[in-house]
Amino acid sequence: MKKNNITIKNGFYYRLKFNSPTFEKKYGDGNPIILIEDLDSVIFNGKRWFDLVDTNPACMVFLARQLVELGLDVNESIDVSKNRKVYYGKIKQKDSPFSLGELVYADELENV
Numbered sequence: 001m002k003k004n005n006i007t008i009k010n011g012f013y014y015r016l017k018f019n020s021p022t023f024e025k026k027y028g029d030g031n032p033i034i035l036i037e038d039l040d041s042v043i044f045n046g047k048r049w050f051d052l053v054d055t056n057p058a059c060m061v062f063l064a065r066q067l068v069e070l071g072l073d074v075n076e077s078i079d080v081s082k083n084r085k086v087y088y089g090k091i092k093q094k095d096s097p098f099s100l101g102e103l104v105y106a107d108e109l110e111n112v
Contacts, residue, residue, distance in 0.1 A: 014109040062103035
């Protein structure tokens with residue numbers, strides 16, 4: 001995957017660069033806008049997303065998205081994540097006042 005040349009800042013909006021079938025089905029938009037809160041390790045108090053995959057819904061969904069969209073198995077997904085920045089943010093559901101927490105790789109994001 002191509003290196004991301006943008007600086008990700010907390011509290012800013014970004015768009016997914018690539019179409020995500022998972023997000024298309026969930027949000028009605030395969031390239032949704034996400035409000036970044038912080039790195040996974042900050043949000044999860046020093047733990048990475050894969051440390052909480054058994055207990056945190058956002059971590060479970062992130063793993064499932066990788067398995068389906070990237071064709072990785074569980075171990076590959078975790079190995080890949082160890083060398084990539086993962087951010088937690090909120091994506092607003094269409095026609096709803098609610099946003100859901102999601103995890104994304106930094107290199108999946110582009111400026112809005």
